[in-house]
Amino acid sequence: MKRVTIKDVANATGLSIATISYVLNGKGNIPEETRQIVNDAVQKLGYIPDYSARSLVSRKSNLIGVVIPQAEPGSTLMFQNPFYSEILSSIEYTARKNGYHVMISGTNADEKYLKLAQQRNLDGIIIIGMYSHESYADLTKANIPLVLVDSYVDDHHFHTIKINDRYGGYIATRYLIEHGHRKIAFLSGALRESSVNRQRLAGYYDALKEYGIPIRKDYVLTDQINFHAGMHLAQIVKNSTDVSAVFCTADVLALGVIKELNKNERVVPGQISVMGFDNLEIAEFCVPGLTTVGQDIYQKGKTAVELVLNHIKNPNIGKQEISLPVSIVERESVRTIS
Amino acid sequence: MKRVTIKDVANATGLSIATISYVLNGKGNIPEETRQIVNDAVQKLGYIPDYSARSLVSRKSNLIGVVIPQAEPGSTLMFQNPFYSEILSSIEYTARKNGYHVMISGTNADEKYLKLAQQRNLDGIIIIGMYSHESYADLTKANIPLVLVDSYVDDHHFHTIKINDRYGGYIATRYLIEHGHRKIAFLSGALRESSVNRQRLAGYYDALKEYGIPIRKDYVLTDQINFHAGMHLAQIVKNSTDVSAVFCTADVLALGVIKELNKNERVVPGQISVMGFDNLEIAEFCVPGLTTVGQDIYQKGKTAVELVLNHIKNPNIGKQEISLPVSIVERESVRTIS
DNA sequence: CTGAAAGCGCTTACAG
DNA sequence: CTGAAAGCGCTTACAG
Numbered sequence: 166m167k168r169v170t171i172k173d174v175a176n177a178t179g180l181s182i183a184t185i186s187y188v189l190n191g192k193g194n195i196p197e198e199t200r201q202i203v204n205d206a207v208q209k210l211g212y213i214p215d216y217s218a219r220s221l222v223s224r225k226s227n228l229i230g231v232v233i234p235q236a237e238p239g240s241t242l243m244f245q246n247p248f249y250s251e252i253l254s255s256i257e258y259t260a261r262k263n264g265y266h267v268m269i270s271g272t273n274a275d276e277k278y279l280k281l282a283q284q285r286n287l288d289g290i291i292i293i294g295m296y297s298h299e300s301y302a303d304l305t306k307a308n309i310p311l312v313l314v315d316s317y318v319d320d321h322h323f324h325t326i327k328i329n330d331r332y333g334g335y336i337a338t339r340y341l342i343e344h345g346h347r348k349i350a351f352l353s354g355a356l357r358e359s360s361v362n363r364q365r366l367a368g369y370y371d372a373l374k375e376y377g378i379p380i381r382k383d384y385v386l387t388d389q390i391n392f393h394a395g396m397h398l399a400q401i402v403k404n405s406t407d408v409s410a411v412f413c414t415a416d417v418l419a420l421g422v423i424k425e426l427n428k429n430e431r432v433v434p435g436q437i438s439v440m441g442f443d444n445l446e447i448a449e450f451c452v453p454g455l456t457t458v459g460q461d462i463y464q465k466g467k468t469a470v471e472l473v474l475n476h477i478k479n480p481n482i483g484k485q486e487i488s489l490p491v492s493i494v495e496r497e498s499v500r501t502i503s
Numbered sequence: 504m505k506r507v508t509i510k511d512v513a514n515a516t517g518l519s520i521a522t523i524s525y526v527l528n529g530k531g532n533i534p535e536e537t538r539q540i541v542n543d544a545v546q547k548l549g550y551i552p553d554y555s556a557r558s559l560v561s562r563k564s565n566l567i568g569v570v571i572p573q574a575e576p577g578s579t580l581m582f583q584n585p586f587y588s589e590i591l592s593s594i595e596y597t598a599r600k601n602g603y604h605v606m607i608s609g610t611n612a613d614e615k616y617l618k619l620a621q622q623r624n625l626d627g628i629i630i631i632g633m634y635s636h637e638s639y640a641d642l643t644k645a646n647i648p649l650v651l652v653d654s655y656v657d658d659h660h661f662h663t664i665k666i667n668d669r670y671g672g673y674i675a676t677r678y679l680i681e682h683g684h685r686k687i688a689f690l691s692g693a694l695r696e697s698s699v700n701r702q703r704l705a706g707y708y709d710a711l712k713e714y715g716i717p718i719r720k721d722y723v724l725t726d727q728i729n730f731h732a733g734m735h736l737a738q739i740v741k742n743s744t745d746v747s748a749v750f751c752t753a754d755v756l757a758l759g760v761i762k763e764l765n766k767n768e769r770v771v772p773g774q775i776s777v778m779g780f781d782n783l784e785i786a787e788f789c790v791p792g793l794t795t796v797g798q799d800i801y802q803k804g805k806t807a808v809e810l811v812l813n814h815i816k817n818p819n820i821g822k823q824e825i826s827l828p829v830s831i832v833e834r835e836s837v838r839t840i841s
Numbered sequence: 842c843t844g845a846a847a848g849c850g851c852t853t854a855c856a857g
Numbered sequence: 858c859t860g861a862a863a864g865c866g867c868t869t870a871c872a873g
Contacts, residue, residue: 521853
């Protein structure tokens with residue numbers, strides 16, 4: 166099965182390959198009649214352009230690389246948190262509507278990924294989540310449009326799309342306080358520098374301070390971000406604290422907490438109130454429904470792609486920084502106490 | 504910033520580009536000493552091979568395309584069912600460990616995708632879920648290793664990886680019967696021909712028949728496969744049937760059912776028992792824990808990639824058909840009645 | 842408005 | 858064991 170090439174189309178039409186290429190790419194000033202002839206021949210021969218060849222000369226791949234954190238070595242990506250699949254959905258969809266395709270990697274965004282990006286002539290890179298600052302440094306060398314999702318790494322090379330995490334932490338805590346809670350635990354993933362968790366913690370402190378509630382270090386608990394960690398943290402909360410409410414910086418954490426607390430007797434929200442963060446799909450469908458800080462994950466993914474696209478269209482665009490709003494989504498996991 | 508090419512490495516070492524290419528690809532019989540020289544130069548110059556150029560001549564891309572069903576036009580992929588993200592995780596991981604990358608598409612697996620596959624010289628295609636038989640026909644033309652996940656389309660062109668869906672439907676129903684239930688509803692997505700749902704329904708009938716329980720058409724309800732559909736189906740179950748148990752062909756459906764039934768009073772599992780299918784992560788962490796038919800999603804994704812890899816390695820390999828086992832995972836959503 | 846030709850960065854027989 | 862050279866399928870100045 167011989168491949169049909171641009172040459173075949175040229176031969177069939179009696180035109181040159183240059184002309185074929187021009188009409189295919191909508192370049193030059195080709196009269197309608199010629200376009201017609203070319204398009205007919207393309208159709209009839211079933212000609213399909215080869216992206217490899219195109220990419221070799223144009224240095225474009227129409228491919229956007231998406232990097233998703235690998236929870237732990239050996240584990241697979243995304244499993245642990247539906248957040249990733251939700252944003253990935255949005256990214257793939259938006260990219261496709263704009264003529265791009267998405268290549269996913271569960272690697273770290275380091276030097277090795279830079280190499281990959283260059284090998285494949287990626288037109289853009291979207292990195293989700295926090296990574297060490299050093300690994301980013303490598304990526305600046307590539308000169309590829311790069312957007313960071315949910316990272317507070319400060320570098321003028323990268324565009325960023327995130328939410329107001331600090332405010333999110335603030336309103337979550339305030340919501341709890343306004344519902345009568347004063348002993349509020351903060352459950353989170355690692356509080357690394359430049360991480361969203363750190364920001365949300367700051368918001369938690371903001372609210373506490375505003376209402377004159379003393380900070381208690383033993384109310385701040387961290388682990389990984391997955392269901393199991395939530396269950397584990399819930400045990401600590403149950404056994405070693407006297408809190409009436411917990412604020413989790415991720416819905417998956419909150420779900421694990423609820424699972425653990427409600428295992429034998431129904432403790433949530435009767436004895437302990439639980440507040441999440443993200444507003445995943447599942448937050449609506451679990452029992453009890455999870456009260457949480459809602460963010461627009463779909464919009465986040467869409468914007469990430471748009472930032473890449475804008476940069477491609479306008480290479481001299483400056484660093485773009487976008488922050489999306491957050492708001493409380495009320496459901497049934499928080500109780501009012503007096 | 505000039506790109507470092509193979510030519511630069513050749514110049515730097517005084518060797519020909521052919522030799523460089525040979526050592527890079529581990530071909531030919533190059534003495535260790537020469538390899539050393541080449542590798543050193545590659546290192547020093549920071550040479551990174553261009554996949555586009557390589558792909559152009561070798562007709563290989565090291566890219567595997569994964570097609571995931573798009574729930575509805577305008578919606579984004581995967582959102583509706585964590586099953587997709589779990590299997591995608593596994594596919595990406597396995598591919599990466601074998602030197603391949605994954606390009607995802609939320610399109611249909613039709614003629615248009617075939618075109619994409621050819622454009623990008625995909626080395627393999629993995630299609631998840633059921634599609635119309637016609638659209639597959641196009642894909643056979645491409646002569647690209649192709650594996651179907653969870654499809655009963657019978658075509659010798661494709662490799663398939665699935666589970667024993669009929670048996671799964673059977674043991675689920677049998678489990679319910681053995682726990683005293685005789686009025687059992689079957690909730691599912693569309694029962695299209697060659698779909699897993701159709702098979703699971705057959706298994707449901709098998710069990711009913713074995714225990715001499717008459718089939719009631721009004722106990723078989725279908726909708727889409729997502730949380731909302733589950734809630735919707737639960738209303739029908741509650742209002743128009745007298746069943747004591749429901750068997751859902753997907754965990755997401757079961758979760759929606761539980762949400763709806765337990766909204767006001769806790770009906771599951773006290774009055775109505777619920778059985779799922781898939782054993783998603785969330786099945787363990789919802790309340791009550793979901794009793795379900797477990798399948799090894801990780802293994803499914805891994806095997807899909809391995810089938811592609813085997814075919815690449817051995818192009819004359821015949822059609823491979825793999826079926827993975829299923830088994831009941833007991834949790835708390837089913838009650839024994841007498 | 843259209844074509845001849847160079848060139849993108851590789852791989853791979855083929856020859857020696 | 859190594860190299861000269863053809864060729865993969867395109868795009869893009871350049872010329873006319």
